[in-house]
Ligand SMILES: NC(=O)c1ccc[n+]([C@@H]2O[C@H](COP(=O)([O-])OP(=O)(O)OC[C@H]3O[C@@H](n4cnc5c(N)ncnc54)[C@H](O)[C@@H]3O)[C@@H](O)[C@H]2O)c1
């Protein structure tokens with residue numbers, strides 16, 4: 001019985017892998033190289049095989065969707081394209097509210113065949129590739145970061161190219177390094193990051209642009225600043241303090257910051273970040289003079305953020321206990337981000353500066369708690 005099941009699985013995989021997708025191909029063991037791949041095709045090959053009609057809603061897949069940003073992105077995209085047109089995926093178990101809010105499936109980006117099956121079976125046309133290990137956790141596990149952020153990206157690029165997908169891959173302020181101009185950092189300049197996270201993101205930018213020029217892949221990429229959100233936790237980055245400070249201000253009125261008080265970094269409220277992501281994906285291709293853009297909203301230090309918070313939570317006490325790994329990373333990153341190309345090409349405009357950010361975060365997390373504690 002097991003043998004028969006195994007045989008039929010191999011046969012099914014072989015059929016799925018056959019270039020024409022029909023039963024007339026000879027049965028061979030399914031391996032990745034059977035399907036056409038950018039590594040095998042001639043230079044004039046085009047991958048626009050699946051046409052996406054602009055009047056249809058895209059069928060969307062989000063990888064790494066259970067992190068700080070993915071659930072919010074799914075919510076935004078489902079509002080726009082319909083609940084069932086947006087599939088959230090991750091390797092973690094979703095909380096029940098997420099599981100019941102729309103389609104969710106398991107997808108490990110290191111499993112190429114499973115990814116391809118998901119894209120084919122669900123007729124995916126847009127892919128948002130959010131899976132990654134962030135800067136601080138990446139330094140703590142370089143081998144895993146290299147695998148997820150680089151090998152995983154290769155799988156995504158090949159699948160996207162083979163199936164004519166529009167592909168969004170986020171990059172980061174972390175794609176710059178100590179030899180980049182830091183104040184401000186333009187789109188095009190020296191990029192020599194000193195973290196595996198940064199190296200993998202420069203690699204993603206370059207590979208995506210290469211696939212765009214070489215194979216016509218519709219690759220779009222934004223370099224996000226540190227993102228601040230109220231209802232989702234950051235996944236182990238250098239900018240995490242700017243989320244934690246709000247939670248601690250509300251809960252205990254005390255916050256210990258792991259960066260120095262004068263560490264200036266570009267930051268953005270999550271709603272701006274997700275809107276920018278949708279806007280760049282919907283921008284007509286001829287408005288995009290580049291495929292990788294900086295986006296920015298504000299830039300502040302822990303001390304400045306604490307001062308703004310003090311206006312609303314006067315009893316907040318902030319102390320500093322510097323984490324040397326995170327501090328070294330932050331010291332190599334941009335202090336201000338020049339996003340003038342995004343503003344010019346596709347009309348990027350942020351809504352939230354620091355005062356609106358602080359007000360919105362406190363409103364969300366419950367200023368009532370603060371008032372109650374202060375009395
Ligand atoms: N949050 C930020 O401040 C920020 C800033 C700049 C760029 N970005 C980028 O945006 C994207 C999303 O960021 P985030 O903050 O939500 O990240 P996160 O760390 O919170 O979430 C990443 C998700 O990837 C998943 N993942 C890990 N290995 C996987 C695998 N093998 N297969 C599938 N999924 C896997 C994790 O389970 C996790 O849910 C990332 O690419 C990140 O680099 C984020």
Ligand SMILES: C[C@@H](O)[C@H](N)C(=O)O
Nearest residue numbers: 134135172237238239
């Ligand atoms: C900036 C960004 O890429 C992420 N929040 C990190 O700190 O690693």
